[in-house]
Amino acid sequence: xxxxxxxxxxxxxxxxxxxxxxxxxxxxxxxxxxxxxxxxxxxxxxxxxxxxxxxxxxxxxxxxxxxxxxxxxxxxxxxxxxxxxxxxxxxxxxxxxxxxxxxxxxxxxxxxxxxxxxxxx
Amino acid sequence: xxxxxxxxxxxxxxxxxxxxxxxxxxxxxxxxxxxxxxxxxxxxxxxxxxxxxxxxxxxxxxxxxxxxxxxxxxxxxxxxxxxxxxxxxxxxxxxxxxxxxxxxxx
Numbered sequence: 001x002x003x004x005x006x007x008x009x010x011x012x013x014x015x016x017x018x019x020x021x022x023x024x025x026x027x028x029x030x031x032x033x034x035x036x037x038x039x040x041x042x043x044x045x046x047x048x049x050x051x052x053x054x055x056x057x058x059x060x061x062x063x064x065x066x067x068x069x070x071x072x073x074x075x076x077x078x079x080x081x082x083x084x085x086x087x088x089x090x091x092x093x094x095x096x097x098x099x100x101x102x103x104x105x106x107x108x109x110x111x112x113x114x115x116x117x118x119x120x121x
Numbered sequence: 122x123x124x125x126x127x128x129x130x131x132x133x134x135x136x137x138x139x140x141x142x143x144x145x146x147x148x149x150x151x152x153x154x155x156x157x158x159x160x161x162x163x164x165x166x167x168x169x170x171x172x173x174x175x176x177x178x179x180x181x182x183x184x185x186x187x188x189x190x191x192x193x194x195x196x197x198x199x200x201x202x203x204x205x206x207x208x209x210x211x212x213x214x215x216x217x218x219x220x221x222x223x224x225x226x227x
Binding site: 044045046047050059095100105106107108109110111112113114 | 153155157163164165166167170176208210212215216217218219220221
């Protein structure tokens with residue numbers, strides 16, 4: 001069974017930093033592109049960042065460019081999201097998700113259960 | 122950026138009835154559309170990709186149609202477990218989601 005388990009969320013002050021982790025199991029992690037998405041309280045879904053299977057190519061939504069860094073450790077089956085200069089608009093549940101197929105898919109299956117990041121003083 | 126617009130925002134349906142959800146793209150996305158279901162407190166679950174291909178394990182009562190800019194998710198006979206929020210996502214040009222349609226019990 002494919003499983004994705006996020007951790008690292010919590011309460012952080014504006015301007016602070018946080019690193020999220022997502023441990024994967026049940027599939028060959030090193031073969032799949034991975035992604036982070038988020039959902040602000042009571043709001044819809046937003047794609048945040050993706051990276052390819054090797055970690056060599058990364059993509060970001062404009063609002064997090066220069067502040068967030070996505071990375072992975074294929075030896076540990078773990079995906080990361082380093083978040084710096086956090087602002088109120090970054091408050092959300094952050095989900096990691098697997099690209100559905102090794103190649104040729106830009107939809108996500110499955111998603112982890114999410115980890116809540118709250119930016120507040 | 123491609124803007125995805127879902128309608129209605131809320132759909133009230135009785136169990137056993139058909140539900141029809143719409144998703145419109147601001148430009149042609151061909152069939153590069155996925156649908157997800159999200160229940161309260163849970164992560165989204167993939168229902169459909171390629172506008173009409175059901176994901177593994179998704180019941181046949183869920184069907185997707187459309188191409189270009191107009192898409193539809195149909196739930197043929199609503200079951201109690203289908204009351205949830207549904208999101209469409211385009212992947213033709215980067216990745217954007219619609220605002221969601223909440224399917225509630227009438």
